[in-house]
Amino acid sequence: PSASANMKDRADRATTEQVLDPRTRTILLKMVGRGVIDEVNGCVSTGKEANVYHALSPEKAHLALKIYKTSILVFKDRDKYVSGEHRFRRGYSRHNPRKMVRLWAEKEMRNLKRLRAAGLRAPEPLEVRENVLVMSFLGDADGWAAPRLKDAVLPATACAPLYAELLLALRTLFHTCRLVHADLSEYNILFHEEHLYIIDVSQSVEHDHPAAFDFLRNDLRNAEDFFARRGVRCLGLRRAFEFVTRERLPAEGEVEGAADADAESVLQRWLAEDAPPEDEAHDGQEDAVFLRAHIPRSLNEVFDPERDAAALARGDDRGLVYADALGLVPRARFEGVEEKDEDGDTEGSEDSDDEEDGD
Ligand code: ADP
Ligand code: MG
Numbered sequence: 001p002s003a004s005a006n007m008k009d010r011a012d013r014a015t016t017e018q019v020l021d022p023r024t025r026t027i028l029l030k031m032v033g034r035g036v037i038d039e040v041n042g043c044v045s046t047g048k049e050a051n052v053y054h055a056l057s058p059e060k061a062h063l064a065l066k067i068y069k070t071s072i073l074v075f076k077d078r079d080k081y082v083s084g085e086h087r088f089r090r091g092y093s094r095h096n097p098r099k100m101v102r103l104w105a106e107k108e109m110r111n112l113k114r115l116r117a118a119g120l121r122a123p124e125p126l127e128v129r130e131n132v133l134v135m136s137f138l139g140d141a142d143g144w145a146a147p148r149l150k151d152a153v154l155p156a157t158a159c160a161p162l163y164a165e166l167l168l169a170l171r172t173l174f175h176t177c178r179l180v181h182a183d184l185s186e187y188n189i190l191f192h193e194e195h196l197y198i199i200d201v202s203q204s205v206e207h208d209h210p211a212a213f214d215f216l217r218n219d220l221r222n223a224e225d226f227f228a229r230r231g232v233r234c235l236g237l238r239r240a241f242e243f244v245t246r247e248r249l250p251a252e253g254e255v256e257g258a259a260d261a262d263a264e265s266v267l268q269r270w271l272a273e274d275a276p277p278e279d280e281a282h283d284g285q286e287d288a289v290f291l292r293a294h295i296p297r298s299l300n301e302v303f304d305p306e307r308d309a310a311a312l313a314r315g316d317d318r319g320l321v322y323a324d325a326l327g328l329v330p331r332a333r334f335e336g337v338e339e340k341d342e343d344g345d346t347e348g349s350e351d352s353d354d355e356e357d358g359d
Contacts, residue, residue, distance in 0.1 A: 028040060105202070123135040178208075220244065223240070
């Protein structure tokens with residue numbers, strides 16, 4: 001057969017299990033033509049918003065192709081991630097599913113890059129074209145995908161170290177990548193080579209997204225629940241939240257906030273000094289209160305200026321859950337706090353080409 005017929009044949013394989021629309025098939029064909037992929041094999045996962053396929057590179061390396069569905073209905077309920085996200089201010093068109101999906105795929109690519117740049121365990125993103133994201137495959141040499149954390153068979157002794165690994169990863173995600181996963185659970189973590197790999201970050205939000213703290217709280221609750229069910233002594237939601245968001249972690253015996261101690265040793269210390277088991281009921285109650293408490297995110301939302309300024313001036317930041325995470329410190333440093341508009345349009349401008357037809 002001619003080269004192009006051969007290429008077509010390979011791209012066609014992807015359509016055998018799940019129907020791909022012609023445009024997506026063209027994208028796959030071009031990827032074969034450019035030598036990005038050589039062969040598309042079976043479907044690893046069929047989801048509501050995307051299907052994931054196993055593929056091979058020309059060098060026979062295993063790849064994962066995440067192909068986002070382009071049906072308009074699927075992406076409707078994603079609005080909550082988008083509102084308040086300045087990257088999506090322009091060019092987010094509810095009426096053009098192809099463009100919308102392209103933005104999600106590109107966002108996942110960018111977010112994966114940020115995770116990898118911070119040294120976090122995640123698939124390596126290789127290329128994105130419209131609704132198709134190519135990334136490294138997490139699995140064994142025969143092409144079997146790594147299990148989701150939910151399905152993984154974890155030796156009892158592995159659970160506590162994995163819990164610690166996850167909290168440290170979330171702290172790095174927050175402070176270095178400046179992201180909150182926003183859909184973290186045992187479904188979006190793969191257990192690969194004895195470690196946890198974070199996946200599915202297309203909906204992850206900037207850490208200054210108005211609802212970032214709400215998303216983070218949900219992420220942490222899922223993590224705490226999962227490992228608590230496996231008998232791990234966890235920090236408790238409130239303390240876990242503090243561990244992830246605090247700008248500076250106090251070293252042992254130091255004044256709160258004075259030092260930025262090694263996160264791992266702080267975590268181990270907090271876990272060791274955590275409430276004894278008989279206090280768990282009480283902790284659970286604290287968590288419940290904490291879950292209901294509104295945690296404001298941006299400085300715009302933060303201040304009931306009179307009340308909060310007075311409290312800070314008194315040196316009393318109890319109840320200002322956000323004070324440390326925002327870098328607010330009572331008294332002295334309070335004067336200098338100004339709203340800052342980070343990130344400006346550094347990456348936002350990427351999205352703005354030919355995307356003027358938003359609603
Ligand atoms: P969604 O949940 O939106 O359908 P995910 O990114 O969570 O998409 O991927 C769905 C499933 O596909 C995952 O649970 C996992 O089993 C599999 N998967 C995703 N990415 C990879 C990868 N890089 N390597 C191996 N399997 C993957
Ligand atoms: Mg998922």
